Amino acid sequence: MSKENISEEFNFKAIDKKWRQYWEDNKIYKVDVNSAKEKYYCLDMFPYPSGAGLHVGHWRGYVISDVCSRLKLMQGYNVMHPMGWDSFGLPAENDAIKLEIHPSVLTKERIDNFRRQLKEIGAVYDWDLEFATSDADYYKWTQWIFVKLYKAGLAYRKMMPINFCPSCKTGLANEEVTGGECERCGSAVEKRDMYQWMLRITKYADRLADDLDKVDWPESVKSLQRNWIGRSYGARIDFKLADGSRNITVFTTRPDTLFGATYMVVAPEHQLVSKITSPEKMEEVKKYVESAANKSEIDRMAENRKKDGVFTGAYAINPLSGEKIPVWISDYVLAHYGTGAIMCVPGHDTRDFEFAKTFGIEIRRVIVKSLDGVADASKVSSDGLDEAFTETGFMVNSGAYSGLDTETGKMKVIEELKRLGIGEQSINYKLRDWIFARQRYWGEPIPIIYCDKCGEVAVPEEDLPVRLPHVEKYKPTGTGQSPLAAIEEFVNCKCPKCSGPARRETDTMPQWAGSSWYFLRYPNPKLDSAPFSEELMKKWLPVDLYIGGIEHATLHLLYARFFVKALYDMGHLPFDEPFTKLFNQGIIYRNGSKMSKSRGNVVNPDEIVEKYGSDCLRMFELFIGPPDIMCEWKDDGIVGVSKFLKRFYKIAVNNAGNKNYQEPSELLRARHRFVKTASERINAFQFNTFISACMEFLNYLSNFDRCSAETISAMCVMLSPMAPHVCEELWSLMGNDKSIFLSGKWPSFDEALAALDEVSIPVQINGKLRGTINAPKGADEESVKKLIAANEFIAKNLEGKQVVKFVFVKDKIVNYVVK
């Protein structure tokens, strides 16, 4: 190859354009779903095509998935790397209303824009697999799954108080409310009683929690999900009312504190309230219940709110101590958790303590930290208990149970309650069923029909999809009904069972519906006889690597796991966890805060690509820090990567033709060392240090006049996942006529060559570095000692000292401990 006609100048603009076109024309990412090669399914959390474009913060995840896909491709896997669109949902609809553009039109425009931007990154997806959740061909199957869930008893309709956003004019899922505010628009959420479609996700609470042990996910996400599910172990205990009329059942995690229960509280919404309240207290109680009902979520959740409540006039009997204790109502007890009623142990629960202080209720000590100095555990003073002691310890003042430790005590108490038939072990969850209906237009219509004769009827499979009618009026009504309710052609239909007149459900599904199973569709996006093929599920799922932001920890990732488990139980899927490995990319910050349009600190990738090229931005996104840790974007830093690419290009061009050149052995060995460490790093997702290794090697290489074509070729292949355009260009300059991603093989290394034959050994005296010596690798203690003796400086330092101990770690270090 003659150097003369190839410029040393790195013309990234031409190179970017040329190869992007080449990849697209030659479909290098076209996956053969039926190939016998080992599969690798690499998936990005598909984006919601919003109005704001992608900024460099968004780029990160897409770059990581592209790097992994290209890497796996070169390592010989059959890689599926698809992309699609989570296109139904509220924000698009809200924007559509604001801009007066129909959501279907708006969504299409935005998808086109996102697709264009993803191509800018140089990310290559198999676009033949693309689909959007708002495609009728797709949502037909979302509805199909709903019908299956319905038939399995996992979808049900219920009148219940739900979170309603007055601005978005729709009910919200528990997961969509943060701090009493709508996650989308920030409005204060109201409580409303509405008929709601619910999914019985609580039935899967245990498995959703337990199976987290089976997946390779970041600990943080697992912990978020476990917290959200909120499983706690305890007991259910029946308290008889003093008049013997009925029982109040409570849930407690601390049955060992039962003897300290000096009162009870039931939630104001509890159905027993009206039944147990004594006539003279009725009016006061009624007033309290009303005021509690009118409180907004925010008021009720306000921090450090003073506890209030009302005595019902009723008394209950503590089942073990036999004491008569008052029953109160207060809104610090939540109706929807546990049984909606609690036994109150002010001595050992902070909330109960606060309440008892306010109302002068007895506070009793029934647990102590230690029994040291306690003469009689059944008679311990409660004096000086000025805050609740909530830790575990030993039971006191608890009759025959006094002296038992918390764990044993819990067990014994439950045993006794069980024997008496008034209690048992019990588990409770914070997780609530999933409110699955939205009163909005832009979503999948819920495929249910109401018939006066037959009641609720699921739309038969052959009648799916229930198409979302294309209408002019899609504004929310605010009546609690979806805009679809106003469309007679949509609402009025025939009952599939009796053919009589019937009405369609007009609520739509939440945005999370489509994303709960989309990963099952990519291997077979065009299949029209089923949502997914059994054979392809067995072959391609679960997803090997799932990349996306941590913000979906308790939403999408929980819902998707639930869908998969339900489909597994119904026999539709051969696996019950969708994502084997999850990777959350770190968020990019700038000027101390998260990069976002609203904060005005976004960096537009287009400008960077224009100035430095796509490869440079891709590498810088990874060089900036560990991929899973948040890191700070500094505009200055990118020139380092840019310089590296230019130098690499120049050296590569100048040496690409050195086919038969024998390079000096130290260079050869350095290359093997480089291939070894760099390969280890990229396989371990240590992209930032992988890049450092490349820079280090290139720096070293610069000390030589020339190097072999083999060295250039190895670097090209190794850098190609991150800098695909330039490496593809160099690969072709080296005379290869097939894409580097199809013909390049990840370089191997020779362990023996990669090993250093000489090591530098630090010599310490009393743990302080006093010099280093060079020794042959594997040198034994005696020969190292000889080398040290030859070193004047160290010898001088040892002079006149008494060596108490000599520590020798082969090839690592020596340390003289001297007096």
Place this chain on the structure above:
RNA sequence: GCCUGGGUGGUGGAACUGGUAGACACAGCGGACUUAAAAUCCGUUGGGGUUUGGCCCCGUGCCGGUUCAAUUCCGGCCCUAGGCACCA
């Protein structure tokens, strides 16, 4: 309050299983090339001291412990980001 991360130079960040702290970069400083600038290249850069081509001391949020040796392990705190939060 609870759960999960994180805390290392002026900055982003390295450091394998406990074994030379600060790799690789950015910024800074000095120099080469240039009429000049840009680009490029070379040198230097944790802090302090010093008898200054050398050497010494200090230093990984704080305090203590284990060890010949601790950014790394153990105990106790502080700060910070995110999540949950009257969940009994």
